[in-house]
Amino acid sequence: MAVSPLAPAHMPKLPVIGGVTFAAQAAGIKYQDRDDVMLAVLSKGSTVAGVFTRSATRSANVLDCQRKLALGLDGPAAILVNSGNANAFTGHHGDGSVTAICTALSDITQINPDRIFTAATGVIGEPLPHAKIVAKLDDLYTACAPHGLDAAARAIMTTDTFAKAATTTVTIAGQPVKIAGIAKGSGMIAPDMATMLVYIFTDAQIAQPALQTLLARLTDKTFNCITVDSDTSTSDSLMLAATGASGVDATDNPVFEAGLHDVMLDLAHQVVKDGEGATKFVTVKVSSAANNDDARKVAMAIANSPLVKTAIAGEDPNWGRIVMAVGKSGAKADRDRLTIRFGDILVAENGWVADSYSEEAGAAYMRAQELNISVDLGLADGQATVWTCDLTHGYITINADYRS
Amino acid sequence: MAVSPLAPAHMPKLPVIGGVTFAAQAAGIKYQDRDDVMLAVLSKGSTVAGVFTRSATRSANVLDCQRKLALGLDGPAAILVNSGNANAFTGHHGDGSVTAICTALSDITQINPDRIFTAATGVIGEPLPHAKIVAKLDDLYTACAPHGLDAAARAIMTTDTFAKAATTTVTIAGQPVKIAGIAKGSGMIAPDMATMLVYIFTDAQIAQPALQTLLARLTDKTFNCITVDSDTSTSDSLMLAATGASGVDATDNPVFEAGLHDVMLDLAHQVVKDGEGATKFVTVKVSSAANNDDARKVAMAIANSPLVKTAIAGEDPNWGRIVMAVGKSGAKADRDRLTIRFGDILVAENGWVADSYSEEAGAAYMRAQELNISVDLGLADGQATVWTCDLTHGYITINADYRS
Numbered sequence: 016m017a018v019s020p021l022a023p024a025h026m027p028k029l030p031v032i033g034g035v036t037f038a039a040q041a042a043g044i045k046y047q048d049r050d051d052v053m054l055a056v057l058s059k060g061s062t063v064a065g066v067f068t069r070s071a072t073r074s075a076n077v078l079d080c081q082r083k084l085a086l087g088l089d090g091p092a093a094i095l096v097n098s099g100n101a102n103a104f105t106g107h108h109g110d111g112s113v114t115a116i117c118t119a120l121s122d123i124t125q126i127n128p129d130r131i132f133t134a135a136t137g138v139i140g141e142p143l144p145h146a147k148i149v150a151k152l153d154d155l156y157t158a159c160a161p162h163g164l165d166a167a168a169r170a171i172m173t174t175d176t177f178a179k180a181a182t183t184t185v186t187i188a189g190q191p192v193k194i195a196g197i198a199k200g201s202g203m204i205a206p207d208m209a210t211m212l213v214y215i216f217t218d219a220q221i222a223q224p225a226l227q228t229l230l231a232r233l234t235d236k237t238f239n240c241i242t243v244d245s246d247t248s249t250s251d252s253l254m255l256a257a258t259g260a261s262g263v264d265a266t267d268n269p270v271f272e273a274g275l276h277d278v279m280l281d282l283a284h285q286v287v288k289d290g291e292g293a294t295k296f297v298t299v300k301v302s303s304a305a306n307n308d309d310a311r312k313v314a315m316a317i318a319n320s321p322l323v324k325t326a327i328a329g330e331d332p333n334w335g336r337i338v339m340a341v342g343k344s345g346a347k348a349d350r351d352r353l354t355i356r357f358g359d360i361l362v363a364e365n366g367w368v369a370d371s372y373s374e375e376a377g378a379a380y381m382r383a384q385e386l387n388i389s390v391d392l393g394l395a396d397g398q399a400t401v402w403t404c405d406l407t408h409g410y411i412t413i414n415a416d417y418r419s
Numbered sequence: 420m421a422v423s424p425l426a427p428a429h430m431p432k433l434p435v436i437g438g439v440t441f442a443a444q445a446a447g448i449k450y451q452d453r454d455d456v457m458l459a460v461l462s463k464g465s466t467v468a469g470v471f472t473r474s475a476t477r478s479a480n481v482l483d484c485q486r487k488l489a490l491g492l493d494g495p496a497a498i499l500v501n502s503g504n505a506n507a508f509t510g511h512h513g514d515g516s517v518t519a520i521c522t523a524l525s526d527i528t529q530i531n532p533d534r535i536f537t538a539a540t541g542v543i544g545e546p547l548p549h550a551k552i553v554a555k556l557d558d559l560y561t562a563c564a565p566h567g568l569d570a571a572a573r574a575i576m577t578t579d580t581f582a583k584a585a586t587t588t589v590t591i592a593g594q595p596v597k598i599a600g601i602a603k604g605s606g607m608i609a610p611d612m613a614t615m616l617v618y619i620f621t622d623a624q625i626a627q628p629a630l631q632t633l634l635a636r637l638t639d640k641t642f643n644c645i646t647v648d649s650d651t652s653t654s655d656s657l658m659l660a661a662t663g664a665s666g667v668d669a670t671d672n673p674v675f676e677a678g679l680h681d682v683m684l685d686l687a688h689q690v691v692k693d694g695e696g697a698t699k700f701v702t703v704k705v706s707s708a709a710n711n712d713d714a715r716k717v718a719m720a721i722a723n724s725p726l727v728k729t730a731i732a733g734e735d736p737n738w739g740r741i742v743m744a745v746g747k748s749g750a751k752a753d754r755d756r757l758t759i760r761f762g763d764i765l766v767a768e769n770g771w772v773a774d775s776y777s778e779e780a781g782a783a784y785m786r787a788q789e790l791n792i793s794v795d796l797g798l799a800d801g802q803a804t805v806w807t808c809d810l811t812h813g814y815i816t817i818n819a820d821y822r823s
Contacts, residue, residue: 072746072754104742104754106771139739140772244725246740247747321648321725321810322818329819335543336650338508342476343651350476350508367510368544406725407819411812414726415733 021288021296021384021404022177029164029182030193033218034058034258037163039170042151044144045099045137050170052148053163054155055094055214056124060259063092063132064227066234068251075102075109076133077250079117083129087223092130093120094214094254095148095155096171098199101210102135102143103249112145119149123156134252136199136210137173164216168197171212174413175199175289181281185274190263192219192271194278200243200286213238213253213282217275220259225266229275230255237279240401242318243290244410287402292409295327297402300389304397309346311399313390316344324406327386332377334362341390352393357381425692425700425788425808426581433568433586433599437622438462438662441567443574446555448548449503449541454574456552457567458559459618460528461496464663467536468631470638472655479506479513480537481654483521487533491627496534497524498618498658499552499559500575502603505614506539506547507653516549523553527560538656540603540614541577568620572601575616578817579603579693585685589678594667596623596675598682604647604690617642617657617686621679624663629670633679634659641683644805646722647694648814691806696813699731701806704793708801713750715803717794720748728810731790736781738766745794756797761785 035057039050057063065084067077095116102109113133121128135143168178182195196215221229230253238253255275257265265271288296299317304310317323317340326333334355341348351366357380361369380386439461443454461467469488471481499520506513517537525532539547572582586599600619625633634657642657659679661669669675692700703721708714721727721744730737738759745752755770761784765773784790 068746070743070746071748071750071752072742072757104739104767104771106755106769108771139742140767246724246726246743249743249746320650321814322650325815325818328815331819335508338476338543339474339650339653342472342474342653344475346475348475351510353476363508363544365510367508367512405819406815408812408815410725411729411732411810411815414729415735415811 018176019289019293021293026178026180027182029180029195031161032193032195032216032258033260034061035216036159036161037167038155038158039163039166040151040155042147044097044147050166051098052151052155053096053167053170054159056159057092057256058258059091061092061256062221062223062226063254063256064230065254066231068248070247070249072104072249074250075113076135077252079113080132083132086129088130090130091126093124093126094132095120096134096212097148098171098173099137100135100141100143101137101139101250103139105142108142112143115145116148120152123152132254134212136212136250164195164197171199177289179282179285181278183274183278185270187263187265187268187270190261192261192263192265193217194274196278196282198282198286200289210248210250211286215255215278217257218261219257219263219265219271221257221266226255226257229272233276233279237283241283241287242403243287284402287404290404291413292407293404294407295384295386295405297327297386297388297404298400300400302391302398303394304392305347305394306397307399310397312344312346313341314399314401316340318401318403321406328405328407330381332357332381347394348392354391356389358387422580423693424698430582430584431586433584434597435565436597436599436620436662437664438465439620439660440563440565441571442559442562443567443570444555444559446551448501448551454570455502456555456559457500457571457574458563459498460563461660462662463495465496465660466625466627466630467496467658467660468634469658470635472652474651474653476508476653478654479517480539481656483517484536487536490533492534494534495530497528497530498536499524500538500616501552502575502577503541504539504545504547505541505543505654507543509546512546516547519549520552524556527556536658538616540616540654568599568601575603581693583686583689585682587678587682589674591667591669591672591674594665596665596667596669597621598678600682600686602686602690604693614652614654615690619659619682621661622665623661623667623669623675625661625670630659630661633676637680637683641687645687645691646807647691688806691808694808695817696811697808698811699788699790699809701731701790701792701808702804704804706795706802707798708796709751709798710801711803714801716748716750717745718803718805720744722805722807725810732809732811734785736761736785751798752796758795760793762791
């Protein structure tokens with residue numbers, strides 16, 4: 016599959032994060048001749064936080080991670096992820112697969128099985144051939160090394176068109192603290208569904224409750240503000256591990272929070288940029304809503320509207336469809352107070368197309384690869400920003416055409 | 420544009436409904452060489468009810484109709500609809516257009532302007548050239564005749580690929596009572612948005628409050644149970660007029676309600692069958708939900724999911740995407756109690772694919788033009804049925820490609 020036209024020019028060089036090692040191997044779960052399992056081993060001072068899909072049909076792995084995080088345990092930990100099989104909707108067999116993997120990995124590593132977190136992504140409804148993974152665990156553990164994060168990023172891909180990573184270093188009390196993360200996005204294989212997996216590592220030292228709170232707060236501003244096609248995976252998982260190896264306590268530290276936010280937003284944008292069939296990256300900003308919830312409703316209604324997304328694909332400055340999406344959002348809106356902008360171009364105000372607007376200027380703007388759509392509701396000070404992509408023939412081809 | 424492959428073989432023969440006459444004319448609003456205005460004139464014993472889009476950016480015509488219905492007036496009435504221009508998001512100019520048309524028609528017909536109901540469908544954000552309509556009102560009124568309903572059905576089309584009508588006759592107290600309706604669906608023209616307009620006429624005699632209650636109740640079971648692409652128009656209007664010409668009081672009559680339900684459901688299905696790019700007509704039935712609201716949430720999550728709809732377009736029995744949609748719906752669900760059927764084929768049960776299911780049987784079923792997807796949640800007795808179509812390259816072509 017061709018690399019997305021929105022892919023970054025190159026993957027960033029990832030740093031070594033003290034306190035965590037990585038390995039990736041080919042277990043032959045579904046793909047041939049490529050790595051499909053990754054392992055991260057976290058030293059004993061590490062804390063781990065996670066946020067997961069809210070789907071009522073979430074996968075066995077997600078349910079297992081949620082249960083283990085709730086135990087609030089300390090000590091060494093591990094994260095094991097496979098691609099090629101989602102282990103979702105596989106009944107009690109799925110639960111058994113997770114247990115088998117965690118038990119075997121615990122025997123090898125002496126890590127408490129309740130500190131072993133797993134994820135799976137790929138085909139659903141087929142039993143996970145966990146014996147193939149178990150057979151690789153010795154090799155994986157032996158191969159674990161500080162430099163393995165980029166290989167891990169490639170091992171968790173399904174039909175992603177590029178590997179996704181982001182990193183930053185912040186300075187706290189004169190000391191460098193590193194943050195690095197990887198993600199996989201909404202690639203697809205038949206019969207399959209989108210799954211987003213994200214793993215972020217830092218050598219900061221942060222107590223677990225604070226780490227979880229921080230992760231949840233930043234998720235609401237980053238990964239929960241992206242949408243490709245409004246569908247929600249059974250397997251979405253985002254985990255953050257803080258090893259403490261830097262010796263720097265970053266609990267409730269605003270500099271650390273800003274750095275982590277940047278890494279999460281970068282990864283979230285990369286997931287959108289690898290959205291199925293995407294040719295445009297779109298920022299939707301809503302301001303002056305009755306409140307922030309209303310602003311988010313309007314922004315998501317625009318970002319999820321098939322009519323808006325197809326207009327963007329067609330490079331059509333179709334502001335009427337923006338008006339439609341505002342109207343259907345359920346948020347408070349007043350036709351005559353609405354202002355719409357494409358980039359800096361004033362499109363509509365006072366309940367009608369702006370006097371200064373020209374269709375030619377709008378059409379020229381829509382040819383850009385990155386677009387900004389702004390809606391000001393003129394009511395109060397609620398605001399929200401979300402990111403999405405266009406809806407193209409490529410999406411239909413990827414999701415419908417493989418039987419034709 | 421080619422006629423939808425799901426179009427009925429022919430339009431039904433529409434009866435004369437006592438107490439109402441129709442005319443259609445070409446006013447040249449946007450289209451050339453075709454009728455684009457329809458007028459229905461209702462005799463003085465008529466009652467009128469209406470339901471409209473809940474959009475916060477609804478059109479000037481919709482706002483005007485809602486205000487007038489709330490007045491609860493009696494006497495002769497008229498319905499005037501134009502195609503080619505939606506008169507939506509046209510600021511105060513739009514309100515002025517409605518007033519100009521209603522005032523002129525009132526002068527000609529002596530009907531109270533507050534009993535004149537209008538609708539407009541077509542391009543949005545452009546001022547309605549209402550003078551062109553006003554210039555045709557004399558001709559329209561003069562041409563009004565009992566047999567004009569089929570011409571009216573054609574006059575309100577935009578890019579619908581076929582004219583939509585349905586009719587039935589029920590017998591109440593030994594007397595025939597006629598019901599006939601027309602609809603336009605979700606065709607598109609650039610830069611435009613989908614609009615659904617429905618007008619139903621009966622010679623039954625029904626008091627206005629009962630008529631409104633009946634219409635709202637049946638709308639919830641028919642037009643509110645269809646979805647093409649989850650987007651909501653600024654102009655959706657559904658009006659029901661009862662002329663009383665049959666002399667039969669059908670207030671709170673279950674036989675009349677059943678007949679009206681059939682006409683409304685037939686029209687609603689025709690709107691789906693003319694959905695943009697549609698090649699499959701899909702019935703989604705959800706049973707054994709915690710309650711009816713939950714059942715509807717699940718049914719709509721399935722019917723609106725781009726992944727489910729593209730799988731159907733690809734004739735792919737992708738039950739994993741059904742599981743995904745159940746999970747994201749927000750309704751109570753238990754993976755291990757879920758049962759999924761394609762037609763009579765048991766696909767999944769007990770949290771996994773059914774032992775008896777074969778992918779070949781599923782794939783063969785998906786080749787049919789009309790499909791039934793059933794989901795049993797195994798919880799309580801909530802149920803819902805909704806109707807939708809698939810998501811194809813045709814949808815993208817209609818909505819994105821006109822600039823390429």
